[in-house]
Amino acid sequence: MLLDFEKPIVELEEKLAQMKKTLDLSNPTNQKIIQSFEQNILELKKETYQNLTRWQKVQLSRHADRPYTLDYIQAICTDFIELHGDRCFADDKAMVGGLGTVEGQTFMFIGQQKGRSTKQRQLRNFGMANPEGYRKALRLMKLAEKFNKPIVTLIDTPGAFPGIEAEERGQAEAIARNIQEMFRIKVPIISIIIGEGASGGALGIAVGDRVLMLENTWYSVISPESCSSILWRSWDYKEQAAEALKLTAQDMLGYKLIDGIIPEPLGGAHTNPQEMYLIFKKYLLETYQELAKIPTKKLLSQRINKFCSMGVFIE
Amino acid sequence: MEDFEELGMAWFRRQEKGIITPTEQKKETPDGLWHKCDSCKHIMLMREHKQNAYTCLNCGYHARIGSAEYFELLFDDQQFTELDPNISSANPLNFEDTKPYLKRIQQAQETSKLKDALRSAYGTLQGIPITIACMDFAFIGGSMGSVVGEKIARAVDYSIKHKTPFLCISRSGGARMMEAGFSLMQMAKTAAKLALLADAKLPYISLLTDPTTGGVSASYGMLGDLNIAEPNALIGFAGPRVIRETIGKDLPKGFQTAEYLLEHGFLDFIVHRKELKKTLARVLKMLL
Ligand SMILES: [Zn+2]
Numbered sequence A: 001m002l003l004d005f006e007k008p009i010v011e012l013e014e015k016l017a018q019m020k021k022t023l024d025l026s027n028p029t030n031q032k033i034i035q036s037f038e039q040n041i042l043e044l045k046k047e048t049y050q051n052l053t054r055w056q057k058v059q060l061s062r063h064a065d066r067p068y069t070l071d072y073i074q075a076i077c078t079d080f081i082e083l084h085g086d087r088c089f090a091d092d093k094a095m096v097g098g099l100g101t102v103e104g105q106t107f108m109f110i111g112q113q114k115g116r117s118t119k120q121r122q123l124r125n126f127g128m129a130n131p132e133g134y135r136k137a138l139r140l141m142k143l144a145e146k147f148n149k150p151i152v153t154l155i156d157t158p159g160a161f162p163g164i165e166a167e168e169r170g171q172a173e174a175i176a177r178n179i180q181e182m183f184r185i186k187v188p189i190i191s192i193i194i195g196e197g198a199s200g201g202a203l204g205i206a207v208g209d210r211v212l213m214l215e216n217t218w219y220s221v222i223s224p225e226s227c228s229s230i231l232w233r234s235w236d237y238k239e240q241a242a243e244a245l246k247l248t249a250q251d252m253l254g255y256k257l258i259d260g261i262i263p264e265p266l267g268g269a270h271t272n273p274q275e276m277y278l279i280f281k282k283y284l285l286e287t288y289q290e291l292a293k294i295p296t297k298k299l300l301s302q303r304i305n306k307f308c309s310m311g312v313f314i315e
Numbered sequence B: 001m002e003d004f005e006e007l008g009m010a011w012f013r014r015q016e017k018g019i020i021t022p023t024e025q026k027k028e029t030p031d032g033l034w035h036k037c038d039s040c041k042h043i044m045l046m047r048e049h050k051q052n053a054y055t056c057l058n059c060g061y062h063a064r065i066g067s068a069e070y071f072e073l074l075f076d077d078q079q080f081t082e083l084d085p086n087i088s089s090a091n092p093l094n095f096e097d098t099k100p101y102l103k104r105i106q107q108a109q110e111t112s113k114l115k116d117a118l119r120s121a122y123g124t125l126q127g128i129p130i131t132i133a134c135m136d137f138a139f140i141g142g143s144m145g146s147v148v149g150e151k152i153a154r155a156v157d158y159s160i161k162h163k164t165p166f167l168c169i170s171r172s173g174g175a176r177m178m179e180a181g182f183s184l185m186q187m188a189k190t191a192a193k194l195a196l197l198a199d200a201k202l203p204y205i206s207l208l209t210d211p212t213t214g215g216v217s218a219s220y221g222m223l224g225d226l227n228i229a230e231p232n233a234l235i236g237f238a239g240p241r242v243i244r245e246t247i248g249k250d251l252p253k254g255f256q257t258a259e260y261l262l263e264h265g266f267l268d269f270i271v272h273r274k275e276l277k278k279t280l281a282r283v284l285k286m287l288l
Helices: A004-022 A028-049 A054-061 A069-076 A118-123 A131-146 A164-168 A171-182 A199-203 A224-231 A235-245 A249-254 A273-292 A296-308 B011-017 B046-051 B067-074 B101-112 B146-162 B177-199 B240-247 B258-263 B273-287
Strands: A079-082 A095-102 A105-112 A151-157 A189-198 A210-214 A218-220 A260-262 B032-036 B043-045 B080-083 B118-125 B128-135 B166-172 B204-212 B226-229
Touching: A004 A028, A054 A189, A054 A218, A054 A235, A069 A095, A069 A105, A069 A151, A069 A273, A095 A131, A095 A273, A105 A131, A105 A273, A131 A151, A131 A171, A151 A199, A164 B240, A171 A199, A171 B177, A189 A199, A189 A273, A199 B177, A210 A249, A210 A273, A218 A249, A218 B177, A224 A235, A224 B177, A235 B177, A249 A260, A260 A273, A296 B177, B032 B046, B043 B046, B067 B118, B067 B128, B067 B166, B067 B273, B080 B146, B101 B177, B118 B146, B118 B273, B128 B146, B128 B273, B146 B166, B146 B177, B177 B204, B204 B273, B226 B258
Parallel strands: A105 A151, A151 A189, A189 A210, A189 A218, A210 A260, B128 B166, B166 B204, B204 B226
Antiparallel strands: A079 A095, A095 A105, B032 B043, B080 B118, B118 B128
16 A cells, blocks of 8 residues: 555655666666665655655554554564453453563553454454453553553554444443553553554553654544544545644654654654564663663652643633 | 534534523513423423423423533532632644634633633532532533643542542533643543542542533543433443444434443433432432
8 A cells, every 4th residue: 555655755666676677786887876866765755754744644654554563562572472351241352462571571562453454454443442442451451560560552543442332331431440540550651652542542541651652653632534524524624634633743742742752764664664663672671661760659650740730721 | 522513512503603501592571581491392481490400390301501500509508619710721732623722712701601611619518518520511512621621630639638529510522622632631630630539538429411422421421439420411432423423323222321321330320400419418428
């Protein structure tokens, strides 16, 4: 899948590949041609990705080739055991979790999971968890707390699922409970938005001591499309809505609503997943080292104070 | 934040017209003003309607009243002290859709005579000292932004400091879009404060009224030691239209009503507004 602004770059890259095949690369002149062509592509990439609109970042955050939660877990863990079920109703495939080891440190990983094929997308319900997903997440957080393991939550959801059964089983209660209980969990919590962070469905696992966003992700109270449909009474104003919502990682950091940004490879996480995993792992471990030094009581009061200081008003 | 057209209040259109009272049909008569029930269209004297706790004499419909009416119904001798009455919205995002956000705020303030979508106050309820926060749907659909979050946070602080129980009356379409990320974080902020209230072992009663959805139900709305509701109130996470569009099916009758939530285990009980004060007093006397 190619986004509009990716096309010119990919076309040039294909041309470069073609040139490398056809040109005699032992010839210094050809080497120079190739080099200068590569330089042009790099310039175009920089030009493109340093000037993305907010809507383009939303598109990147949803890129079909983007790494998903389990991709990160599998790439950075030397061992991972997935744990299932909320012990009440079901195992929600849109919310995954389990114990994983990174550089000898055990973490509890929890995150929304999207699917890639049509079948997988359905199985994962497009990353939209039901109440049992949030309850499973909370169960795993309490398990981590019991055995003093830090928690990493990976957020990638277009929202909590809006369905009859979800309401029947208390979607609102499940999310509210998670948000509140996360303030009491006595181990470090690192929350990372790796794709989409839509509203309460995202926040339901994102009450972290450190909340980080990948460079090309969004996090807000509503998706640009839904915002457009409510405020403009039309689906056609998603670009304007994205601008108005100020939903990018850079916006959110500017407002101090998150704690940091994890850079992505030039062109986005999907263009070089291996590099992305290395960066991700580095940031994760560094953030954990920082949090591990903070005494538990202080950690919890800092967590509460951070979120309680959010809000702008006139008095 | 849900679609208010659908939630029945249509505040967008009404705001344009400058109409904001829950009862559009008012007429001067020698006996005073008439009230027409929004549900069954029964006509009664406003005085009768008020005496009946703003519920319909014919069908029992609970009118969508605001903080002024609840404070009058609940505080002893209608005496209370309002907390933080002057906090109002800023425009942190410079938000503009079809209209600049501050203009919307200004218009909502003019038509509703309110500062924002929630008021908080302390006083006594049948002699029990209590702190009450109450949402006003007339103000941009009762939407929760920084002001609502901050006022709840401070009302909870007041409860903790003065060791009073806390009652929050919700009536809201959810988080306020025009404060985007800030609105979202009010869910965390209010939940955190309520955790501190719980640590102080002070009762928190959440009264859910028609309608309560989105970021409000998914934070402080559902976190009561007791979650209670008014009869027939629409309560849910997603709004009915969103669900209908997602699943492409009609919704079952009675879906997302207070009675439905009670049946599914998410409410402690449903209370008629006429019995509200008495019931709260009974519960609090047993808890305290
Ligand atoms: Zn009636």
